[in-house]
Amino acid sequence: MPDFQIHSLLSTPLVDVRDVICAGTCRHRGEVERTSRTHLVFPYRGTYVRHVGSDDAVADASQVLFFNAGEDYQVSHPNPGGDASLSMTLDEGLLREIAPAELVYPDEPLRFRQSRLRIDPRAQALVALLRHSLREGVAEPLEGESLTLTLVHRALAPRTTHAAASSHGRQRLVDRAKLVLSSDLARRWTLAEVAAEVGVSAVYLTQSFRQVEGVPLYRYQLRLRLARAGPVARLRRPRRAGRGSGFLQSQPLQRCLPEDVRAHAQRVPADRDASLIAKVFDSRRSAPGVY
Structure with missing residues (x-):
């Protein structure tokens, strides 16, 4: 099995959704990577650790991680078994309209101030619903876009998220x-x-x-x-x-x-x-x- 399997589930002018499966063979920090667009990543199976400078974030099914545009990061897999995530990008104007102002920097390109947020069980259910609907061809593009925007809105909504706040x-x-x-x-x-x-x-x-x-x-x-x-x-x-x-x-x-x-x-x-x-x-x- 290759280290990565990437399956495109939905691609429209507004949203791009991919199912990313990683074998998790690298237990220690991998090579430095960078993305040109800000991604919202919803892990749904397994765990891994995303390293940005001195900040480490454990990626699991209770979190949404923000991979900011132009930001260097590394990934490690302390636990065996690999992982899988739903990764998405949105039109920047649309994402800025959805995201609360306090979560993002005002300049361009759009970047989030925090590395992750905890999501509630309803958002986790939406991740499963979106992935299943797109993978099985149940949802047409219009419904897929609607489900994606609903998930992003819920994941970023102040009353349904919790930012890690501690030393x-x-x-x-x-x-x-x-x-x-x-x-x-x-x-x-x-x-x-x-x-x-x-x-x-x-x-x-x-x-x-x-x-x-x-x-x-x-x-x-x-x-x-x-x-x-x-x-x-x-x-x-x-x-x-x-x-x-x-x-x-x-x-x-x-x-x-x-x-x-x-x-x-x-x-x-x-x-x-x-x-x-x-x-x-x-x-x-x-x-x-x-x-």
Whole structure:
């Protein structure tokens, strides 16, 4: 398998969406890379670390990362297994209209002030819906553009995001804890075990993680497991998906899915999975911006 597999899912004058799969063979920092346009990258499987100068950002399914135009960066893969992300670029005028002014620099080209933002579960569901709809040919270009803009709006909306805000030391500590958890999602970690891996007390780890990420450690692990289980693409096989992501049986996995998803999954025939996905995860109804 080559280091990279890039599949173009949608390309229009306004948006460009690609599915990027990396084998993750380089455990240490790779070569210096640079992009000519600002990319929004939504990891949906695996983890990696993006290095920009002295700033390190762990890329996982709970984050959107900003790869700014003209900015040098490196990537490393501390955990084996590779990774996959949904990468997109938008027309600069359109993106500047969507992004809150405090998130971007006023000059050109458009660049974000922060390296990443945490996204909420609804945005994670939109990532899965968009990827599935485009990959399977369910969505026509107009719908694909609309879903992309809805995802970007939700990912950048102030009330649905959380910027990491803490000291550099605490941020690095939390990043190490995230890599520990993601190294084995099926393992039933205890707080003491994670704290021992990163070399701090359980109390300090708990307090630091919540301060930096805005969610408790256990909830972060739950979101990673749900992303790994693929609730959108595998609604009809919850037992298999649950076992592969750390749930002991299908019931806990199903209990974590929204009630309307569970209800539709019981009523809709298996050959209509694509339309089911479009119905139950049509987040445009509740997202802060509708396009």
